[in-house]
Amino acid sequence: MDQKFSISDLAREFDVTPRTIRYYEAEGLIAPARDGQRRIYSGRDRVRLALVLRGKRLGFSLAEAKEIIDLYSAPQGEAFQLRTLLEKLDEKREILEDKRRDLDAAISNMDKYTARCRDRLAELEERPETAAEAAE
Amino acid sequence: MDQKFSISDLAREFDVTPRTIRYYEAEGLIAPARDGQRRIYSGRDRVRLALVLRGKRLGFSLAEAKEIIDLYSAPQGEAFQLRTLLEKLDEKREILEDKRRDLDAAISNMDKYTARCRDRLAELEERPETAAEAAE
DNA sequence: ATTTACGTTTACGTTAACGTAAACTTTTGC
DNA sequence: GCAAAAGTTTACGTTAACGTAAACGTAAAT
Numbered sequence: 001m002d003q004k005f006s007i008s009d010l011a012r013e014f015d016v017t018p019r020t021i022r023y024y025e026a027e028g029l030i031a032p033a034r035d036g037q038r039r040i041y042s043g044r045d046r047v048r049l050a051l052v053l054r055g056k057r058l059g060f061s062l063a064e065a066k067e068i069i070d071l072y073s074a075p076q077g078e079a080f081q082l083r084t085l086l087e088k089l090d091e092k093r094e095i096l097e098d099k100r101r102d103l104d105a106a107i108s109n110m111d112k113y114t115a116r117c118r119d120r121l122a123e124l125e126e127r128p129e130t131a132a133e134a135a136e
Numbered sequence: 137m138d139q140k141f142s143i144s145d146l147a148r149e150f151d152v153t154p155r156t157i158r159y160y161e162a163e164g165l166i167a168p169a170r171d172g173q174r175r176i177y178s179g180r181d182r183v184r185l186a187l188v189l190r191g192k193r194l195g196f197s198l199a200e201a202k203e204i205i206d207l208y209s210a211p212q213g214e215a216f217q218l219r220t221l222l223e224k225l226d227e228k229r230e231i232l233e234d235k236r237r238d239l240d241a242a243i244s245n246m247d248k249y250t251a252r253c254r255d256r257l258a259e260l261e262e263r264p265e266t267a268a269e270a271a272e
Numbered sequence: 273a274t275t276t277a278c279g280t281t282t283a284c285g286t287t288a289a290c291g292t293a294a295a296c297t298t299t300t301g302c
Numbered sequence: 303g304c305a306a307a308a309g310t311t312t313a314c315g316t317t318a319a320c321g322t323a324a325a326c327g328t329a330a331a332t
Contacts, residue, residue, distance in 0.1 A: 006279085017320085018278095018279085020320065036280095036328095037279070037327080039279085054238050056319095057195055057234075058194070058235065059195025060195075061319090062319075078260075079257060082256060082257040086253055086254065089246060089253070092246065093246055096242055096243050098193075099193065099194065100236075100239055103235055106194065107232050110232065111229075113225070114222065117218055117225070120218060121218040154309085156291095159290060172298085173297080173298080175309085197289090198288075198289075
């Protein structure tokens with residue numbers, strides 16, 4: 001059930017080069033098993049790669065992505081560990097929320113502008129000769 | 137009413153260096169007026185700088201940010217221009233929506249994990265000796 | 273059996289996005 | 303009136319995140 005993947009399997013699936021995946025390993029983001037020299041990626045490795053790439057799309061550096069992703073495999077044995085983990089999660093959550101605020105602002109900004117453009121176009125198509133009026 | 141800013145005014149406000157702002161100018165993202173040699177930034181320049189920095193926080197390169205921001209100062213004189221502008225806006229909007237999907241997934245992912253951590257901690261604090269049970 | 277495809281390590285190259293320093297001019301505070 | 307602060311251009315340096323190429327091992331297909 002737990003699938004195994006080669007480096008080019010994952011490269012194809014996520015549309016990156018093997019070089020990129022090896023680089024992420026060198027940076028401590030993924031740690032695949034080995035069959036001799038060859039890297040063998042588990043389902044969990046695959047998930048981590050997906051998380052790294054999503055982090056990158058959201059504007060995180062590899063180091064920042066690692067900080068977040070590593071929280072998902074942090075030890076949770078003792079209450080103390082759980083409490084510091086919860087603190088760190090809260091800290092990262094705030095960063096994500098900041099990004100959401102930025103993103104929502106960008107989208108609603110664009111939507112308003114788009115609406116104005118549509119209005120203006122409708123104006124132009126209805127009464128093309130008096131179009132200048134709409135600007136007042 | 138239309139305020140003027142020096143380069144260090146904006147650098148302070150947005151917590152970047154003057155070098156960064158000059159670099160954005162060299163890349164065509166801002167085009168401040170000049171008083172002799174000195175750059176004079178208008179309110180509109182200031183808005184553009186804010187947009188660039190928000191774009192960066194959302195993971196856009198300067199070139200990508202420029203593509204989006206330039207749409208907000210595109211010519212809208214003729215219906216044809218408005219139509220192609222609306223097409224480009226739609227294209228960029230999809231990119232923003234993709235990011236929002238990524239971001240929502242990241243946040244809800246983290247929230248679920250956080251909830252599990254809280255449960256586990258509550259378990260540990262209530263019956264510390266039988267904590268191992270919670271793992272089954 | 274030997275291309276062909278895929279894997280490995282090592283190492284140098286590249287690009288974006290600035291940092292840093294020099295050499296100089298222009299304002300501004302006292 | 304003059305030192306300190308802020309501005310300018312030019313140019314070289316730096317870092318992250320890979321790309322690219324060489325030189326080599328291995329497995330699969332023809």
